[in-house]
Amino acid sequence: MVAVAGLIDLPPVEAGPAADDPLHPADATTPSAHPPQPPSPPLTIRERSFERAVTAAGVMPMVSPAAVGTADIRRERQVAQAFRRAALRARWWFVLVLVGAVAASGYVVLRTDQQVSAIVVWPTTGSRFVESAASVDDPGYRTTMAIVAGGLNRKSGNLVAEALAPSLAGPQTRVFSLVYGSGIYDDDIDAKFDALFQRFRPERLVLYGNSMGGDVVLNIAQHFQQRFADPTLYAPGQVVPVIDTVFLDCTPLSTADVRSNARSRADFLTGLTEAVGTDGGAVTRLAAEMLVQRRQWSTGDYPFLMVDGHRFAYKWDEVWREKLNPTGVSTALVKDQYGVIRRFDAAGVFGALADGTDVVYLRPDVGTDDNTINVDRVESALTVLAAASDLDLTVIDIPGGTHASAVRDADRYNAAIDDQQTEAVRSRVAELYAGR
Known part of the structure; x- marks a missing residue:
């Protein structure tokens, strides 16, 4: 027995009194194998609310996509979204934000058009x-x-x-x-x-x-x-x-x-560009010229406007040749001509x-x-x-x-x-x- 026991590699036994040994009570000064952990910080209101919600929900059963895609549920979801959009539009600041976004977008477009045209189409020159x-x-x-x-x-x-x-x-x-x-x-x-x-x-x-x-x-x-x-x-x-x-x-x-009201307003450009503080560029000029001369390539009025494709193409080419090519008349120049x-x-x-x-x-x-x-x-x-x-x-x-x-x-x-x-x-x- 002893010889067999000596061949077995047993882990060493640490000396010391057992915790439940009445003859050797634990000393208060003896260090513990697992030191006490610091107390956890108190939960925030949001964390406590989340825990309560999880506890109340319990284990949620699996729901098939077909169950949530019924016509009634879709209709209820659309109604809810419509109510939310209506509530958003009813806010006093909604119109101001919308107008500001449109104005900012228009300003960015006109400034970009102006800067690109100044470099590519109409290099800045004096008289x-x-x-x-x-x-x-x-x-x-x-x-x-x-x-x-x-x-x-x-x-x-x-x-x-x-x-x-x-x-x-x-x-x-x-x-x-x-x-x-x-x-x-x-x-x-x-x-x-x-x-x-x-x-x-x-x-x-x-x-x-x-x-x-x-x-x-x-x-x-x-x-x-x-x-x-x-x-x-x-x-x-x-x-x-x-x-x-x-x-x-x-x-x-x-x-x-000046007979034509559209012409007296600088081909629609003056009021638009002065309102946003920029002159626009080739795209602005092209759009304005085509709109001012609309009677030459279309008949009727919106929404019953009839466009003559051949005349539209001819007018487009004419505007580009005479007013938009590098030797033509720029947006800023037209604006200044009316300014004179x-x-x-x-x-x-x-x-x-x-x-x-x-x-x-x-x-x-x-x-x-x-x-x-x-x-x-x-x-x-x-x-x-x-x-x-x-x-x-x-x-x-x-x-x-x-x-x-x-x-x-x-x-x-x-x-x-x-x-x-x-x-x-x-x-x-x-x-x-x-x-x-």
């Missing part, structure tokens, strides 16, 4: 004066300078300057086209004009404005009168430059002269011109043939302004003309301008002889 006609290659001095400014939705006055070259580009005249930049900024145009005028130092200035461009050249005329035509700036005997003639082709004097009309101060501008300045207003012989500007209204206003400022106003009716149709009716315009210039020279000669 400039580009010389045209035969004077480009002539380094000699010429006594007269002519400035031509284009109208709404035109980037420059190049086409108008070329069409009117026979009457404006005389042997002593340099003709310049005003090319707008990404926008129209009065200080920028004035600074560029000052540099141009000081470079060539002409004695006479001729200004021609096509439609809205007439307001632009009138602002140039006011600036010229204050900056260069003051006799006190020149020594005795030195020639003081003067304004020869200001030609206005179907030019509006205020937004009230909105802020134009007719009384102040005409009052700043020198007495006897020749102002020529060209218009269709039939006022209603101009679908853009109420030329009859403008003529009446010009008559009053010219009389108040002692200006020489001449109104020329273009037979068969339409709105600012100098390019289309170039022959008639050139003939009319030649006749006016000839008559003006005769009047000046007569005044000189009368003065003697």
Whole structure:
């Protein structure tokens, strides 16, 4: 027995009194094999609630998907969701949040459109004066300078300057086209004009404005009168430059002269972009142009709108070619073009011109043939302004003309301008002889 027991590897027995040995009671100082654990932190209200819910639920039986997908349960769930949505919409702040979300989304879209278009479609540029006609290659001095400014939705006055070259580009005249930049900024145009005028130092200035461009050249005329035509700036005997003639082709004097309400609001862009503080970009411009010209590619009204696919495609291509390509007219420029009309101060501008300045207003012989500007209204206003400022106003009716149709009716315009210039020279000669 002993030998067998010695072969068995038994674990060592730890010495010490047994816990229940009456002869060896446990000493209070003897360390316990399992030291006491610190008390657990009290449960939070949420944890106690969860435990009570679990205890109350007990073991939940398995429910098949078919049991919870019955028509009655779905209907009850839809009713509950409808009640929750109605309660949400009834909150006083719901409309404010909705309007804010729509406004923020629109602002982000317009700003993104503007930034992308500024980089890809319309790089930011300022205005400039580009010389045209035969004077480009002539380094000699010429006594007269002519400035031509284009109208709404035109980037420059190049086409108008070329069409009117026979009457404006005389042997002593340099003709310049005003090319707008990404926008129209009065200080920028004035600074560029000052540099141009000081470079060539002409004695006479001729200004021609096509439609809205007439307001632009009138602002140039006011600036010229204050900056260069003051006799006190020149020594005795030195020639003081003067304004020869200001030609206005179907030019509006205020937004009230614009026939179409949609057009007077900058093709729907002005109110929209000014409201959110951004100009938008190519996408905004394309959408606005298509909406403004909707009658040209559709019939009827919403919701019974009928779209002519061929006309829609043609108008889309036309808008892109003329107004959205890199050389076209940007959203900001269109907005600023209408801004010129909105802020134009007719009384102040005409009052700043020198007495006897020749102002020529060209218009269709039939006022209603101009679908853009109420030329009859403008003529009446010009008559009053010219009389108040002692200006020489001449109104020329273009037979068969339409709105600012100098390019289309170039022959008639050139003939009319030649006749006016000839008559003006005769009047000046007569005044000189009368003065003697």
